[in-house]
Structures are given as C-alpha cells and as structure tokens.
Amino acid sequence: MTARSEAEPARGSSLLLLLAAIFALAVNLRPAMAAVGPLLDLIEGATGMDSTAASLLTTLPVLMIGLGALSIRPLRRRLGERRGIFLGALLIGGACLVRAWLKDTAGLIASAAVVGVGVALIQALAPVVIKRAFPTRFGTVMAIYTTGIMGGAAVAAATAAGLAEAFGWAWTLALWSAPALVAAVVWLLAARDPAAEEPDRNAVVEVVHPEVPFWTQPRAWSLILIMGLGTSAYTLVLAWLPPFYVDLGEARATAGYLLSGMTGAEVAAGILVSLLIGRFPDRRGPILIALVLALIGLAGLVVAPVALAVPVVIVMGLGIGAIFPLTLILAMDQIDDPARSGDLLAFVQGGGYIIASLSPLAAGLLRDHMADLTSAWVLMGVGVVVLGVMTLAFRPGLPKLR
Numbered sequence: 001m002t003a004r005s006e007a008e009p010a011r012g013s014s015l016l017l018l019l020a021a022i023f024a025l026a027v028n029l030r031p032a033m034a035a036v037g038p039l040l041d042l043i044e045g046a047t048g049m050d051s052t053a054a055s056l057l058t059t060l061p062v063l064m065i066g067l068g069a070l071s072i073r074p075l076r077r078r079l080g081e082r083r084g085i086f087l088g089a090l091l092i093g094g095a096c097l098v099r100a101w102l103k104d105t106a107g108l109i110a111s112a113a114v115v116g117v118g119v120a121l122i123q124a125l126a127p128v129v130i131k132r133a134f135p136t137r138f139g140t141v142m143a144i145y146t147t148g149i150m151g152g153a154a155v156a157a158a159t160a161a162g163l164a165e166a167f168g169w170a171w172t173l174a175l176w177s178a179p180a181l182v183a184a185v186v187w188l189l190a191a192r193d194p195a196a197e198e199p200d201r202n203a204v205v206e207v208v209h210p211e212v213p214f215w216t217q218p219r220a221w222s223l224i225l226i227m228g229l230g231t232s233a234y235t236l237v238l239a240w241l242p243p244f245y246v247d248l249g250e251a252r253a254t255a256g257y258l259l260s261g262m263t264g265a266e267v268a269a270g271i272l273v274s275l276l277i278g279r280f281p282d283r284r285g286p287i288l289i290a291l292v293l294a295l296i297g298l299a300g301l302v303v304a305p306v307a308l309a310v311p312v313v314i315v316m317g318l319g320i321g322a323i324f325p326l327t328l329i330l331a332m333d334q335i336d337d338p339a340r341s342g343d344l345l346a347f348v349q350g351g352g353y354i355i356a357s358l359s360p361l362a363a364g365l366l367r368d369h370m371a372d373l374t375s376a377w378v379l380m381g382v383g384v385v386v387l388g389v390m391t392l393a394f395r396p397g398l399p400k401l402r
Contacts, residue, residue, distance in 0.1 A: 068120025
C-alpha cells in the first residue's frame with residue numbers, strides 16, 4: 001500500500017470529524033433564542049418585562065450577530081478561525097449557563113448580547129472553513145450546516161415547556177450550555193485538520209484582481225437586503241409565534257410544539273436544499289419557490305391561525321427553512337476565493353442581521369400598543385414580496401464580485 005493510499009482514509013476521517021464538529025456547532029446557534037418564545041409569559045411574569053423589553057432577548061443576539069459579522073475580518077486575522085470558533089462556542093455556553101442565576105431583566109439582556117457575540121463568531125468563520133475544506137461540495141455542506149441550526153431551534157422549542165415544568169424556566173435556558181461546551185471540545189479535536197485554519201497569513205499570494213470594497217459594489221448591498229428580509233421572517237416567527245398562539249388561548253406547550261413543528265419543517269427544507277441544490281446552478285428558481293411557501297404561511301397566520309395552525313406552520317417552515325441556506329449559498333456564489341467569500345458573507349450577514357434584528361422589536365412594539373401581531377405578519381409578507389423581486393436580478397453568469 002502506497003503512502004498516498006494510506007493517507008486518503010485518514011484524510012477522509014479527518015473531514016468527517018470536521019463535518020461533525022461543524023454540525024455540532026450549528027446546533028447551538030439558535031437554542032438560546034428559540035427556547036425563549038415558549039417561556040415568554042413565564043419570563044415576563046417573573047421579571048416584569050413588557051413585550052418591547054422581552055423582544056430584546058431575540059433582538060439583541062441578532063443585532064450582535066450583525067455587528068460581530070461586520071468586524072469579523074480583523075478578528076479573524078487576530079484570532080484565526082480555530083480560536084475564533086472555539087471562543088464563540090465558549091461564549092454561547094457561558095452565557096447560557098449564567099442564566100440559571102442572573103434571572104432579572106438586566107442579566108437576561110446581558111446574556112443575550114453575549115450569546116449574540118458567540119453566534120457571530122461562529123457564523124462568520126464556519127462558512128470560510130466549509131468552503132476551504134469542501135470546495136466541490138460547499139453548497140451541500142452549507143445546507144447541512146443550516147439544517148443543524150434549524151434542528152437546534154426545533155429541539156429547544158419542543159422541550160422548553162416540559163423542561164420548565166421540571167426545572168423552572170431559568171434552568172431550562174441554562175441547560176443549553178451543555179451542548180455548546182461539548183461542541184467546543186469536538187471543534188478542538190476537529191480543528192487539527194489543516195482545512196480548519198486559513199493559510200499562512202504571511203505567505204506571498206498572487207493577486208489576480210485587486211480587491212474592491214464591498215460597500216462600493218451595489219450587488220453586495222442587494223445581498224444585504226435579501227439576507228436581511230429573509231432572516232427577518234425567521235427571527236420574527238422565532239420570537240413571536242409561541243406568544244401569538246398563547247394570546248389566542250393555546251397552551252404554552254402547544255405553542256412550543258407549533259414552533260418546533262415549524263423548525264422541524266425548516267430542517268426538512270434544509271435537507272432538501274442539501275440534496276437538490278447541485279441541480280440548480282440558477283438559484284432564483286428554488287429561492288422563489290421558498291418565498292411563495294413562506295408567503296402562504298404568513299397569509300395563514302392572518303386568515304386562519306388556529307383552524308389551520310398545523311399546515312400553516314409546516315408550509316411556512318418549509319419556506320423559511322429553505323430561504324436561509326439558499327441566501328447564504330447565493331452570497332457565496334458571488335466569489336470563488338474562500339477567504340474573500342468569507343469576507344463577503346461577513347459583510348452580507350452583518351448588514352442583514354442588523355436589519356433582521358428590527359423585526360422582533362417592531363413586533364414587540366405592535367403587541368404592546370395594539371395587543372395583536374396580525375399587522376406584523378402582514379408587514380413581513382410585504383417584505384417577502386420585495387425579496388422575491390430583488391432575487392430576480394441574480395441571474396447565472398454575472399461577473400464575480402471583487
């Protein structure tokens with residue numbers, strides 16, 4: 001047996017471990033937010049928060065994700081991808097853990113901000129590792145990564161009410177520190193693979209085309225709006241779908257199961273994207289199908305939220321669950337170089353998540369002043385239509401961004 005043939009199985013095992021670490025990290029990117037919605041009435045009762053203040057438990061992490069993504073390039077140069085991702089997992093785990101003791105408004109809001117910083121580090125750096133380690137399958141692996149994100153949210157939403165009855169709402173939020181710390185350990189093991197770190201920053205590389213700041217390129221701004229509107233739909237339902245159904249008279253556990261069902265549909269959508277995206281070099285078709293499904297779901301929340309609750313959340317979950325990985329893939333299609341595409345994704349996610357952070361806050365304001373979330377679903381539907389119109393401009397064959 002040659003040295004090359006002996007190295008190939010070892011290399012395959014190393015990549016499998018790296019893929020497992022990426023999935024484990026992804027699972028921990030949403031539970032700190034997804035577990036809040038089904039418990040919001042308990043949290044509001046214990047802390048005295050109104051809906052606007054409670055919305056910060058989702059708005060702040062999303063805002064921090066956006067701000068962190070915008071500053072990720074200097075952080076990546078200083079920390080590197082290995083240490084940056086590891087630090088992100090530690091921040092998520094630590095912020096979740098302290099919620100067992102910091103149960104007042106200030107403590108919950110501060111921990112939400114720290115969670116956002118941790119998520120920002122992982123979300124900005126992991127796609128760069130994916131594109132470097134899996135250059136010919138990055139679309140499929142990105143879809144697996146986003147499926148892990150949705151899966152973590154589904155489990156958190158489904159278990160929140162039952163765990164709160166057994167351990168209390170604060171410990172329910174704190175329990176999510178365990179999988180985050182486990183993911184940090186798995187990442188340490190997997191990060192020994194050379195693909196988990198950028199090449200030597202001091203190496204001399206040939207620059208074929210000079211880099212152009214993304215803020216001067218209109219298509220990069222279009223990607224920000226597409227990412228922002230698509231993620232707004234996700235953050236809106238993540239924060240307010242369970243309280244919406246509790247307000248309609250449904251039990252807390254039922255509201256949590258509905259959110260879990262929606263996120264379960266998002267997982268299914270992510271799997272479908274991972275299996276089929278390679279057949280669609282023109283990403284516009286799949287994105288438009290996903291937008292139509294999301295729009296049908298939002299319309300159902302306005303017209304018949306209780307009578308059609310199950311089909312509404314499933315259809316909406318399929319749409320929103322496909323939008324997220326498809327918009328990430330659309331952004332990464334625009335540049336071939338892994339490091340530069342990571343910079344673009346950080347720029348796009350930074351602006352996009354800042355936009356998306358406004359939707360839970362706006363819904364909280366509407367709930368405080370109108371005692372109803374119907375107008376929030378209507379406004380989000382308008383945003384989905386705008387997103388569809390903007391997507392049409394991204395035809396195949398466009399020049400790469402620089």
